[in-house]
Amino acid sequence: MIASIPSATLLGVTGQPVTVEVHSGVGVPGFQIVGSPDAACRESRDRVRAALLSSGLNWPNRRITVNLAPSGVRKAGAGLDLAIAIALLVADEQLPPETVERFAFVGELGLDGSLRGMPGVAPMVACRSDRIAVVPSDAFEQATAIGAVDVRCASNLVEVVSALAGAPWPDPPPRAVAGDDLPPPDLADVRGQPDARLALELAAAGGHHLLLVGPPGAGKTMLAQRLPGLLPALDPVAALEATMVYSAAGVPVPGGGVVRQPMFRAPHHSSSMIAIVGGGSTALRPGEASLAHGGVLFLDELGEFPAHVLDALRQPIEEGVVRVSRATSTATLPARFQMVAASNPCPCGGGAPGECECDVTARMKYFRRISGPFLDRFDLRVSVGAARVDDLLGREQGESTAVVRERVLAARDLAIGRAGKVNAALSADELEMYAPFDHAAESLVRREFEANRLTARGLHRVRRVARTIGDLTGAAETVGVDLLTVALQLRVPFAGSSRVRVA
Amino acid sequence: MTTDLDGCLPQEAYAASLAGFDLMTVHRLAALLRHHPPAEAFHVAAGDLPPTDGLVARVLERDDVRASWRRSAGRRDPAAVWERCRELDLQVLVLGRDGYPELLQHDPQPPPVLFARGDPAALDGRRVALVGTRNATAAGRHIARTLGDGLARAGVHVVSGLARGIDGHAHAGVLEAVTDGAAGRPIAVVASGHDVVYPREHRTLWERVGAEGLLLSEWPPGAVPVAYRFPQRNRLVAALSEIVVVVESRETGGSLITAQMAAERGIPVMAVPGSAISRAAIGVNALLRDGSAPAVDVGDVMVALGLDHTRATPRADDPRVRPRPADVPAYRVCSVKASTVGEVAAALDVSVVEAAMALARLEQAGWLAHVDGWFEVMGSPLACP
Numbered sequence: 001m002i003a004s005i006p007s008a009t010l011l012g013v014t015g016q017p018v019t020v021e022v023h024s025g026v027g028v029p030g031f032q033i034v035g036s037p038d039a040a041c042r043e044s045r046d047r048v049r050a051a052l053l054s055s056g057l058n059w060p061n062r063r064i065t066v067n068l069a070p071s072g073v074r075k076a077g078a079g080l081d082l083a084i085a086i087a088l089l090v091a092d093e094q095l096p097p098e099t100v101e102r103f104a105f106v107g108e109l110g111l112d113g114s115l116r117g118m119p120g121v122a123p124m125v126a127c128r129s130d131r132i133a134v135v136p137s138d139a140f141e142q143a144t145a146i147g148a149v150d151v152r153c154a155s156n157l158v159e160v161v162s163a164l165a166g167a168p169w170p171d172p173p174p175r176a177v178a179g180d181d182l183p184p185p186d187l188a189d190v191r192g193q194p195d196a197r198l199a200l201e202l203a204a205a206g207g208h209h210l211l212l213v214g215p216p217g218a219g220k221t222m223l224a225q226r227l228p229g230l231l232p233a234l235d236p237v238a239a240l241e242a243t244m245v246y247s248a249a250g251v252p253v254p255g256g257g258v259v260r261q262p263m264f265r266a267p268h269h270s271s272s273m274i275a276i277v278g279g280g281s282t283a284l285r286p287g288e289a290s291l292a293h294g295g296v297l298f299l300d301e302l303g304e305f306p307a308h309v310l311d312a313l314r315q316p317i318e319e320g321v322v323r324v325s326r327a328t329s330t331a332t333l334p335a336r337f338q339m340v341a342a343s344n345p346c347p348c349g350g351g352a353p354g355e356c357e358c359d360v361t362a363r364m365k366y367f368r369r370i371s372g373p374f375l376d377r378f379d380l381r382v383s384v385g386a387a388r389v390d391d392l393l394g395r396e397q398g399e400s401t402a403v404v405r406e407r408v409l410a411a412r413d414l415a416i417g418r419a420g421k422v423n424a425a426l427s428a429d430e431l432e433m434y435a436p437f438d439h440a441a442e443s444l445v446r447r448e449f450e451a452n453r454l455t456a457r458g459l460h461r462v463r464r465v466a467r468t469i470g471d472l473t474g475a476a477e478t479v480g481v482d483l484l485t486v487a488l489q490l491r492v493p494f495a496g497s498s499r500v501r502v503a
Numbered sequence: 504m505t506t507d508l509d510g511c512l513p514q515e516a517y518a519a520s521l522a523g524f525d526l527m528t529v530h531r532l533a534a535l536l537r538h539h540p541p542a543e544a545f546h547v548a549a550g551d552l553p554p555t556d557g558l559v560a561r562v563l564e565r566d567d568v569r570a571s572w573r574r575s576a577g578r579r580d581p582a583a584v585w586e587r588c589r590e591l592d593l594q595v596l597v598l599g600r601d602g603y604p605e606l607l608q609h610d611p612q613p614p615p616v617l618f619a620r621g622d623p624a625a626l627d628g629r630r631v632a633l634v635g636t637r638n639a640t641a642a643g644r645h646i647a648r649t650l651g652d653g654l655a656r657a658g659v660h661v662v663s664g665l666a667r668g669i670d671g672h673a674h675a676g677v678l679e680a681v682t683d684g685a686a687g688r689p690i691a692v693v694a695s696g697h698d699v700v701y702p703r704e705h706r707t708l709w710e711r712v713g714a715e716g717l718l719l720s721e722w723p724p725g726a727v728p729v730a731y732r733f734p735q736r737n738r739l740v741a742a743l744s745e746i747v748v749v750v751e752s753r754e755t756g757g758s759l760i761t762a763q764m765a766a767e768r769g770i771p772v773m774a775v776p777g778s779a780i781s782r783a784a785i786g787v788n789a790l791l792r793d794g795s796a797p798a799v800d801v802g803d804v805m806v807a808l809g810l811d812h813t814r815a816t817p818r819a820d821d822p823r824v825r826p827r828p829a830d831v832p833a834y835r836v837c838s839v840k841a842s843t844v845g846e847v848a849a850a851l852d853v854s855v856v857e858a859a860m861a862l863a864r865l866e867q868a869g870w871l872a873h874v875d876g877w878f879e880v881m882g883s884p885l886a887c888p
Contacts, residue, residue: 195845198855352841353640383876385843485863492876
């Protein structure tokens with residue numbers, strides 16, 4: 001007899017519908033899985049057999065063939081276990097076919113028949129929205145996070161079988177208590193550093209990528225960690241995408257199943273390229289760039305990241321997605337993040353000119369490790385001085401996140417109301433329209449060009465930042481010389497110190 | 504033993520070859536050349552002739568020296584070395600022979616062999632050394648350039664080491680003046696062979712000094728800039744100068760060695776004063792404390808040379824537009840110590856936007872320099888209350 005049960009597998013951050021077909025025939029008893037299973041998937045045979053026997057169900061002593069259709073798609077992981085077990089029971093006539101026809105099954109089986117959650121339940125369930133999804137209790141929260149899908153859960157195979165036979169479905173597990181996450185760090189903790197605070201506020205208001213350069217202990221990481229708190233909650237589309245990414249990567253989301261607030265991801269500089277942009281397993285697991293979707297990707301010690309890893313980030317920075325291609329599969333992973341990077345000014349950590357231990361060559365070499373085009377992606381590049389002792393000892397706190405956030409949200413609303421996007425995303429034409437220069441600003445641009453301190457691309461970036469400063473301070477529609485000046489100063493070249501030029 | 508070529512090669516070729524021997528030092532080379540004509544000295548060093556001098560004999564008793572000199576003699580064929588010098592348009596000046604600079608003949612430690620490109624007549628004029636740290640601040644580089652330019656326009660030749668930082672900028676200033684027709688020439692002493700440009704980014708500067716002035720090295724073509732050669736180079740910078748001016752220096756560094764060498768030779772040392780809290784000024788301030796004369800502008804150096812500076816460099820008013828009174832406090836903050844926008848804003852208790860505007864205006868007018876996010880004072884200080 002033949003049974004056919006709908007299930008799903010994972011590729012990147014999307015579910016791929018898979019139909020599990022089981023044929024039970026006469027012949028030498030055996031069990032074979034065909035249809036491009038990966039190693040974990042092929043081992044399914046042993047798990048399913050043990051689970052059936054431990055659950056008091058019969059293992060058919062017949063010739064069993066399992067086909068995973070479509071057979072061209074590579075199936076990853078153990079998520080098809082439950083579907084294979086159910087299909088086997090139907091094929092062996094232990095379950096009547098009509099009891100399962102409205103359902104899709106996703107879940108990994110333990111040898112004792114228990115059901116286990118695994119990464120990617122949310123996207124798998126989403127691609128089977130035409131059916132009632134049956135998922136492990138562990139993964140119920142993940143599966144329902146995306147809403148609007150009919151989901152049932154069970155904690156072992158016996159519960160599933162008896163529910164299919166007419167018993168009520170078990171109750172979903174209670175929602176995890178969101179008690180263990182700490183309140184987000186507050187900007188009031190940052191003492192002094194007015195320019196770095198301004199840069200952070202601008203980055204939040206305009207969606208600009210930010211580079212902080214300063215000696216160790218200047219508070220670069222502290223500042224970066226406070227950026228997500230300034231950003232608005234994710235819109236429903238981005239929240240859904242981010243939730244899918246977290247589910248697919250198997251990374252728990254603090255405080256409930258849905259990613260609503262911008263996340264902060266800080267991969268270490270020893271991370272591999274695949275860990276950052278995604279790929280690796282058959283399922284093409286999303287990387288840090290995707291986990292930061294809708295949030296902040298913080299690259300501490302930027303100069304220590306291998307050049308090829310940074311250059312691999314250029315596509316997501318430009319397009320908001322990572323396209324991972326392998327010989328047999330291609331996945332498009334969402335990766336629209338805001339990048340914050342921190343670096344020391346030179347190998348010794350230095351400080352003001354003439355203070356550091358490093359000679360000019362060492363300084364230039366240090367920044368040469370970061371490619372010019374990558375450095376160019378930062379609209380805001382600021383020097384962060386060491387904290388002043390007066391600020392550290394003083395009782396005066398900086399402005400709190402709540403106060404700054406209010407300004408940031410107002411500025412974002414203004415920008416989005418005007419152009420439908422944040423300022424960092426404005427094209428050259430839109431800049432002409434929304435950020436026109438006045439006469440004095442034009443002559444300043446001319447001077448900077450003539451002094452070789454500004455390039456065409458640099459001009460656009462500075463102009464976007466100037467627009468954001470205008471939005472934050474409620475300035476006029478045109479970009480005047482003052483806005484432009486501040487924007488220029490918040491984009492320090494960091495190309496190493498000047499060289500002698502003769503002739 | 505003589506080869507066929509001995510007859511047609513000048514003596515200088517042998518001296519040039521000897522200068523590149525392994526384990527050859529200034530003292531050993533001087534001893535060899537004091538007691539033998541160069542060709543004979545070459546054969547003594549190679550082990551073909553017996554030494555006549557006790558010092559040379561003692562050196563040659565050492566197995567390692569004897570072995571490596573013999574090896575060097577085989578490798579450094581005088582004819583090939585001579586050909587290379589000709590290709591590079593180098594003159595080989597040998598102590599005690601025609602053409603050797605008189606200036607160095609009476610030095611306590613004269614270089615036995617000098618490789619020169621350009622016009623040795625530059626050594627006959629008035630000469631001032633401008634030296635300083637490689638890790639210069641923007642202000643220091645500016646001063647080096649201004650002094651180099653001013654001295655050259657006054658007809659004074661400028662001696663320096665073509666290093667990064669102060670040295671390079673001093674000669675860049677001289678070359679600017681030379682382009683405008685000034686009489687002062689650049690004189691550089693380098694620590695590598697003429698065909699080994701170090702630092703590489705100074706290639707243009709290096710070539711222009713050779714073309715417009717005089718480029719000297721104690722080392723034959725092919726010699727690489729190894730650490731011990733720099734203090735020797737500094738001794739020549741001092742020996743060739745009437746006055747040594749140190750522009751910026753940390754607590755230790757080559758320019759202080761130059762100053763020390765100058766002091767040993769009775770050559771006056773001047774120092775450009777710096778802020779008491781700036782690391783780049785620790786060395787110069789120590790020199791001032793030890794009794795060096797301050798050199799604030801070209802005039803000070805000219806007076807020290809005994810030249811009438813008022814006619815040589817008419818003192819122009821500062822051409823920079825005076826800053827607005829409101830911007831002066833920001834300038835003051837940076838004049839104490841190089842500062843970032845945030846530091847200026849914090850010190851003056853104004854918004855970052857206001858501080859940025861003030862700093863931008865000051866930079867625009869040339870009062871401040873902006874380097875990697877830091878603002879430093881440039882040029883002569885703002886003389887207003």
